[in-house]
Amino acid sequence: MKTIMTDVLVIGGGLAGLRAAIGAKRRGHRVLILSLVPPKRSHSAAAQGGMQASLANVIRGQGDSEDVHFEDTVRGSDWGADQIVARMFVNTAPKAVRELAAWGTPWSRVRRGEHNVVINGEKVTLTERDEAHGLIAQRDFGGTKKWRTCHVSDGTGHAMLFTVSDQVIKHDIEVLERTEALALIHDGERCYGAVVRDLVSGEIFTCMAKATIIATGGAGRLYRVTTNAVICEGMGHALALETGIAPLGNMEAVQFHPTGIFPAGILVTEGCRGDGGLLRDVDGHRFMPDYEPEKKELASRDVVSRRMEGHIRSGRGVPSRFGEHLWLDITLLGKHHIEYNLREVKEICETFLGIDPARHWIPVRPAQHYTMGGVRTDYTGESPWLKGLFAAGEAACWDLHGFNRLGGNSVAETVVAGMIVGEFIADFCDDPANTVAQPLTLAAEFARREKSSLEELLRHPGKENAFQLCAEMQEIMTRCVGIFRNADGLQEGVFHLQRLLQKSRDIGITGKSGGSNPELVAAYRVRRMLKLAITIAQGAYQRTESRGAHFREDFPQRNDRSWLKRTLAFWPVDPEATLPRLDYEALDVKSMELPPGWRGYGAKDYINHPDTEERQFEIEQIKNRFQMDGKDRFALQEALMPYTGRLPEILRGKNERLDEPLENT
Amino acid sequence: MSHRQITLQILRYNPQDAASKPCLQSYTLEKADGMTLFIALNEIREQQDPTLQFDFVCRAGICGSCAMMVNGRPRLACRTLISDLPKKIILAPLPFFELIGDLSVNTGKWMRGMSKHLQTWLHSQEESPDLNRIEERMEPEEAEAVYEMDRCIECGCCVAACGTAQMRQDFVGAVGLGKIARFRLDPRDTRADGDFYELIGDDSGVFGCMSLLACHDVCPKSLPLKSQIAFLRRKMAQTSIRQE
Numbered sequence: 001m002k003t004i005m006t007d008v009l010v011i012g013g014g015l016a017g018l019r020a021a022i023g024a025k026r027r028g029h030r031v032l033i034l035s036l037v038p039p040k041r042s043h044s045a046a047a048q049g050g051m052q053a054s055l056a057n058v059i060r061g062q063g064d065s066e067d068v069h070f071e072d073t074v075r076g077s078d079w080g081a082d083q084i085v086a087r088m089f090v091n092t093a094p095k096a097v098r099e100l101a102a103w104g105t106p107w108s109r110v111r112r113g114e115h116n117v118v119i120n121g122e123k124v125t126l127t128e129r130d131e132a133h134g135l136i137a138q139r140d141f142g143g144t145k146k147w148r149t150c151h152v153s154d155g156t157g158h159a160m161l162f163t164v165s166d167q168v169i170k171h172d173i174e175v176l177e178r179t180e181a182l183a184l185i186h187d188g189e190r191c192y193g194a195v196v197r198d199l200v201s202g203e204i205f206t207c208m209a210k211a212t213i214i215a216t217g218g219a220g221r222l223y224r225v226t227t228n229a230v231i232c233e234g235m236g237h238a239l240a241l242e243t244g245i246a247p248l249g250n251m252e253a254v255q256f257h258p259t260g261i262f263p264a265g266i267l268v269t270e271g272c273r274g275d276g277g278l279l280r281d282v283d284g285h286r287f288m289p290d291y292e293p294e295k296k297e298l299a300s301r302d303v304v305s306r307r308m309e310g311h312i313r314s315g316r317g318v319p320s321r322f323g324e325h326l327w328l329d330i331t332l333l334g335k336h337h338i339e340y341n342l343r344e345v346k347e348i349c350e351t352f353l354g355i356d357p358a359r360h361w362i363p364v365r366p367a368q369h370y371t372m373g374g375v376r377t378d379y380t381g382e383s384p385w386l387k388g389l390f391a392a393g394e395a396a397c398w399d400l401h402g403f404n405r406l407g408g409n410s411v412a413e414t415v416v417a418g419m420i421v422g423e424f425i426a427d428f429c430d431d432p433a434n435t436v437a438q439p440l441t442l443a444a445e446f447a448r449r450e451k452s453s454l455e456e457l458l459r460h461p462g463k464e465n466a467f468q469l470c471a472e473m474q475e476i477m478t479r480c481v482g483i484f485r486n487a488d489g490l491q492e493g494v495f496h497l498q499r500l501l502q503k504s505r506d507i508g509i510t511g512k513s514g515g516s517n518p519e520l521v522a523a524y525r526v527r528r529m530l531k532l533a534i535t536i537a538q539g540a541y542q543r544t545e546s547r548g549a550h551f552r553e554d555f556p557q558r559n560d561r562s563w564l565k566r567t568l569a570f571w572p573v574d575p576e577a578t579l580p581r582l583d584y585e586a587l588d589v590k591s592m593e594l595p596p597g598w599r600g601y602g603a604k605d606y607i608n609h610p611d612t613e614e615r616q617f618e619i620e621q622i623k624n625r626f627q628m629d630g631k632d633r634f635a636l637q638e639a640l641m642p643y644t645g646r647l648p649e650i651l652r653g654k655n656e657r658l659d660e661p662l663e664n665t
Numbered sequence: 666m667s668h669r670q671i672t673l674q675i676l677r678y679n680p681q682d683a684a685s686k687p688c689l690q691s692y693t694l695e696k697a698d699g700m701t702l703f704i705a706l707n708e709i710r711e712q713q714d715p716t717l718q719f720d721f722v723c724r725a726g727i728c729g730s731c732a733m734m735v736n737g738r739p740r741l742a743c744r745t746l747i748s749d750l751p752k753k754i755i756l757a758p759l760p761f762f763e764l765i766g767d768l769s770v771n772t773g774k775w776m777r778g779m780s781k782h783l784q785t786w787l788h789s790q791e792e793s794p795d796l797n798r799i800e801e802r803m804e805p806e807e808a809e810a811v812y813e814m815d816r817c818i819e820c821g822c823c824v825a826a827c828g829t830a831q832m833r834q835d836f837v838g839a840v841g842l843g844k845i846a847r848f849r850l851d852p853r854d855t856r857a858d859g860d861f862y863e864l865i866g867d868d869s870g871v872f873g874c875m876s877l878l879a880c881h882d883v884c885p886k887s888l889p890l891k892s893q894i895a896f897l898r899r900k901m902a903q904t905s906i907r908q909e
């Protein structure tokens with residue numbers, strides 16, 4: 001059997017994996033990337049609206065800083081985020097945008113002088129500063145205090161992915177396209193690489209590395225209606241879960257995007273609402289101000305999605321032959337704006353709906369969009385349970401997003417995590433203690449196990465159909481583990497999913513080819529997807545509170561007293577197991593820079609953590625003292641929650657802005 | 666046959682399998698509202714023939730995975746509505762590219778080779794800029810013009826439709842020329858026309874183009890290939906005269 005040796009094995013060819021690969025390669029390590037598809041076809045390309053970074057170039061972004069971005073991110077997460085990680089992220093995001101600019105991403109730029117925009121349904125004239133002319137522009141997005149979303153028209157992810165992917169080619173980093181990791185090779189303490197399958201020839205081989213990084217994106221295809229690409233099946237999540245050692249964090253935290261086009265679920269960007277688009281109901285009534293008078297259409301995603309589904313339940317949905325939906329109205333933005341700033345949206349509407357969005361309203365309904373949960377890691381991206389195993393991007397839970405990700409923070413996270421984790425991986429590989437003899441016998445044993453499991457699948461005269469099981473799973477997830485959850489539905493969901501998992505042990509395959517065999521692939525993947533689906537449903541069932549995107553009708557309050565903690569899911573090694581073991585990891589309020597409080601939506605109705613009051617008081621005192629002493633925001637931040645020392649040294653610098661010039665050093 | 670029924674004839678061949686012979690295979694299915702080739706092909710695979718090979722990723726027209734010949738014309742299958750096609754539908758893999766099986770071709774491998782050959786990344790003097798500093802300025806119109814060409818999704822439709830590519834395996838295609846045009850437009854790229862001439866100043870590059878320009882007609886992203894290639898050819902011709 002073939003064995004490939006490398007220093008760093010990157011599983012996943014999207015933005016996070018590619019950027020981490022470049023980091024490790026530049027530090028002199030051998031890097032190998034595995035990708036299901038050519039990297040430029042990764043789901044990163046689907047990010048439309050933009051990436052958050054507090055550059056503060058546009059007039060509506062003036063006054064923006066890491067501090068404001070940090071607060072928006074933590075509030076958006078409903079205090080589920082790791083605040084140290086959030087700080088590392090907001091400090092690195094401007095550097096990531098600027099690095100991409102230097103590598104060639106054609107960011108949309110600020111034009112000096114007056115321009116018309118639509119804000120809250122009204123035409124408003126803004127005047128951009130002369131000194132900002134030609135710098136990277138920002139647009140408005142939901143859940144943010146400032147205009148912070150840097151963008152390339154509405155093809156941001158595509159432009160970023162092509163830039164980074166071409167850098168990978170420039171750096172001569174090898175990519176094995178159309179390959180899939182089937183299992184991690186490990187001895188219970190240390191990860192040594194992965195067993196890999198060539199999706200064209202069917203060949204099984206092993207890749208052995210000092211460091212292995214999972215950067216496989218999300219798991220949207222567990223649901224029937226999702227904006228995710230068909231390859232987003234959570235196979236990276238499953239790699240970690242199936243070790244039985246490395247847990248997944250917060251898998252019940254699943255984001256639904258307000259504007260999937262109906263019924264296909266294809267995304268139209270939040271930029272539509274950021275640029276002034278409105279949501280309307282069956283009567284053409286703009287309903288969001290009734291529920292959220294302050295933020296309206298630009299409330300956080302979880303809030304808007306919930307309001308939309310609630311509005312449909314109240315009988316105000318638009319009936320159609322596929323079911324009910326609502327309208328997204330961008331006609332008021334005008335033809336020119338749509339053609340230049342929302343051209344992907346225009347193409348999608350023309351092709352899939354046969355409408356011109358400059359003249360017609362777009363039928364939309366919330367669709368699964370983002371997997372906040374992932375391979376639980378520390379701030380370096382490494383799993384504390386399995387040495388040498390790293391994760392980054394959507395597949396990871398390090399944990400930037402908590403229970404709800406802010407729009408524009410996902411592509412930002414991919415490159416930022418790539419930059420940060422790439423450096424930590426390089427450090428890891430530099431450390432002589434981590435150069436261990438590669439256990440070839442162990443690797444061969446893992447490979448044999450995968451091989452015989454596939455042979456068994458091909459041979460077994462089972463009566464279940466993999467495609468059918470997958471469709472049933474997606475139906476259950478959409479029905480029972482969606483936007484509104486309750487104990488009865490979740491219990492029913494877990495029960496049915498467990499039955500499907502048992503059935504999946506009896507899959508029969510008609511085409512016996514061991515090579516490129518779509519049915520075989522569907523069969524081994526659905527078994528893994530079912531484990532993830534059960535993990536999500538069970539986590540949601542046990543979490544008897546509402547936080548961010550996880551909403552329990554029977555427990556509508558956020559409960560910091562009992563639930564300010566992260567779910568950790570371990571899958572038992574017992575092959576008959578149908579439930580994960582769930583464990584919980586408490587968040588430490590006493591060390592938070594921003595203790596839990598009101599997010600700014602609905603009633604101030606949550607159950608406080610016993611430490612919150614004390615920490616709030618402590619912070620007020622420090623703030624007062626620093627104000628009296630005339631200390632700047634950096635000194636205050638450092639006193640509240642020191643984090644700079646955690647960043648790789650090259651990413652610790654302060655970020656320059658027009659209003660915050662750097663001293664020349 | 667009811668009026669809701671459609672028939673897809675698909676060119677099947679698995680080069681991995683020594684026993685496989687190329688043949689057209691017919692599948693009949695019920696037409697549904699809003700049905701795209703993405704939906705139809707998946708339905709066939711899930712209900713009639715689990716061995717059928719094809720590629721989809723985003724199913725939204727942005728990733729470029731699913732280009733195939735639809736009634737003789739290269740198109741993105743995910744964006745093709747059944748209702749826009751005649752009753753008889755014939756699907757075949759893109760020509761020119763290495764065949765993986767049935768409708769699946771290896772565009773990824775070819776595109777990477779092209780990118781490497783043409784060095785489709787920004788060449789700048791500043792190898793590692795100070796990321797803490799304010800970014801370099803760029804005129805908004807210049808950024809828009811670069812993005813116009815940067816929208817290419819490397820689907821391979823232009824190459825599949827190209828007369829030159831039929832005859833020259835080493836032709837870089839409209840996709841390659843479009844990328845050179847993109848970097849040439851980018852004020853941040855330090856390469857001069859002489860440098861670009863080194864990359865595309867021969868028959869495998871811009872002088873291989875016979876101006877049939879099917880590429881322009883089939884590009885699913887409506888890139889202005891016609892004007893960009895013509896402009897590039899003029900610039901490269903001028904460069905060649907200056908060099909002589």
